[in-house]
Amino acid sequence: MPYNSADEWPNDPHNLFHLWMQDAEKNEPNDPNAMCLSTIGPENMPNSRMVLLKGYDKNGFIFYTNSESQKGRELAANMKAALCLYWKSLRKQVRIQGMVECISAEQADIYFNSRHPDSQIGAWASQQSRPLSHREVFDQRFTEFKKKFEGCEMIPRPDYWNGYRVTPQKIEFWINETHRLHRRCIYKLQSNGDWERDMLYP
Template structure:
């Protein structure tokens, strides 16, 4: 059980909501999901907007949660990569039916294409590494056979230990808002949102109506 300020009032956050660090709570929820979700407990719905302000959302695998953000990897030249580059912002949601919980995150996005990206790329299977080179993600494709032919060509060119493509790497969502939601009887759900104006600021917690 932990005590935190909720507005101007001290409240006790207990059970699955207890904690003084929202990243640690998120990690705990993800560990719970890994025990109960049948597939991809780390799947997130990632939302961005295009140049006209029209939203885009797609499923992406979250690589890790650290004390400075939520990490995922992709092709920088993909639709999501270009939209993130243009706005520097994104939102995501993790939803687990088995737990009847979800986490929503909104914030700025920082490109991470250094040592961490190299290490993660190297840890992937060879076929996945070669696939990252071959796929012009989000762009028109003539046929699947054309894609497979390109994979074969890349395999010949890059060999058994390809380096990380310069157009592929990581993004880290640095949240300004994290909401924890848990299902309640009669649709009277529990919702707590943690907000801060900048990463160096203290979190403020608010209980929301269901």
């Protein structure tokens, strides 16, 4: 701070994101890594839902999901997406736009294996985003898969359960100020790999 002109903002948006995320991890009471993921559905209809940010670095922002879910199917048809994080305790927002790709099976395996066994079984039992006639049907599937994997040293990752990386082309940072006189800075990736930044009116 004080961030009064674009050149007072950090050069690298990834470093700034990391600082804000570290701050959120200390100060947000719940899910500092929750983010809204927007995809584009049929007839160009936007579609948003929350997912958890499970990794980030200079290459992008990673979340995990069922590739047969609505978001999975939308991403298969259109790999453009937007992310939005808002930390109520910090009163800060980050918006990201970019292209999405699946991460490697090896990387997805590592994360899947780190999950609680019941979450792993949940990934097998849930036909995410498909109609469910009764909760009991899901509970039943969960019990069946639990039995199937009983005594299994390692529950395998379903091949429809994957990690996705959003590679950013634009990252915007927003800081709340009193009377809605907020501060914003947008970073745009250039063809040479540099980030150009501009402040925006609130």
